Amino acid sequence: MNLTRLTEKDIIGLDQELVSYSRDLLKKTGMTLREIACFASGVREEEFLRAGEKLKVAVVPITAGLGIIGGFVHSVQDIIRFLGFETVITRGTDVDGFYQAAHQKADIVFMADDNRFIALNLHNGFIADNGIATGRGYVAALHGMSRGLKEKKVLVLGAGPVGRASLEFLQELGAQSAIYDTNTLATVDIKNQDGVTIESDLDQVLIRYPYLVDATPQGSFLALEKLHKNIMVAAPGIPLGLTADTYAMIEERVIHDPLQIGVAVMLALASKD
Numbered sequence: 021m022n023l024t025r026l027t028e029k030d031i032i033g034l035d036q037e038l039v040s041y042s043r044d045l046l047k048k049t050g051m052t053l054r055e056i057a058c059f060a061s062g063v064r065e066e067e068f069l070r071a072g073e074k075l076k077v078a079v080v081p082i083t084a085g086l087g088i089i090g091g092f093v094h095s096v097q098d099i100i101r102f103l104g105f106e107t108v109i110t111r112g113t114d115v116d117g118f119y120q121a122a123h124q125k126a127d128i129v130f131m132a133d134d135n136r137f138i139a140l141n142l143h144n145g146f147i148a149d150n151g152i153a154t155g156r157g158y159v160a161a162l163h164g165m166s167r168g169l170k171e172k173k174v175l176v177l178g179a180g181p182v183g184r185a186s187l188e189f190l191q192e193l194g195a196q197s198a199i200y201d202t203n204t205l206a207t208v209d210i211k212n213q214d215g216v217t218i219e220s221d222l223d224q225v226l227i228r229y230p231y232l233v234d235a236t237p238q239g240s241f242l243a244l245e246k247l248h249k250n251i252m253v254a255a256p257g258i259p260l261g262l263t264a265d266t267y268a269m270i271e272e273r274v275i276h277d278p279l280q281i282g283v284a285v286m287l288a289l290a291s292k293d
């Protein structure tokens with residue numbers, strides 16, 4: 021698996037910046053973080069607000085594998101709080117932390133190791149996976165930014181869990197979707213899906229797509245001259261695939277964050293009855 025491990029640098033200051041982050045998101049997409057989470061998860065906003073009043077969330081620090089990432093659990097907690105849910109970080113870590121969460125009657129438990137980041141609903145056993153939530157959340161944001169994706173041409177870069185979840189949601193929304201992966205074998209099983217185009221020559225086709233979902237772990241490979249003139253980009257991948265110059269020029273048409281959208285959608289998915 022080619023998962024990007026977040027670093028302390030990616031998330032530093034995230035807590036203080038949530039208000040401006042959210043204002044920015046609203047300006048770009050016409051949707052708040054809560055609206056994006058609800059749209060991506062199929063939860064009505066009133067329902068989500070009500071869940072926030074009654075459900076308790078615990079975040080468990082996980083030391084397994086490469087261990088704790090400075091600021092990670094706090095950032096997750098801040099995002100969940102920002103959305104109106106009571107949230108604690110358990111004192112214990114790993115299994116001990118999970119025990120404490122259950123013991124303190126948490127309704128939802130967030131935890132991440134090097135391979136997976138989940139939110140588990142302790143009542144119904146539902147697990148919201150960060151990869152799926154992130155894919156759906158970024159497509160929701162792109163839906164807002166484009167004022168609806170129906171019949172729009174969207175290219176997904178990367179056929180990993182995030183790219184696949186994006187593609188699935190794009191199909192649900194009636195977009196004209198396509199996918200590209202540097203490894204042609206990664207898209208073989210997608211070939212027979214109705215209406216999905218598999219692209220193989222990125223340099224050739226990039227310019228034809230006004231909407232991109234960059235779900236690759238590859239940095240700095242998308243330069244402005246290769247992109248559609250009205251390009252809008254949802255970029256869950258870390259590091260950012262756009263070159264720094266390109267990003268500076270089209271920033272108001274780019275959605276990119278280290279955690280917020282993914283965590284918000286996980287919360288909405290895990291808060292369903």
Ligand code: 2YJ
Pocket residue numbers: 023024025026080081082083084087088089090092093132133134135136137150151
């Ligand atoms: O609890 C901690 O501080 C750490 N164990 C957090 C680890 C965070 N995990 C990652 O960043 C992994 N790359 C998870 C990938 C899931 C992506 N869908």
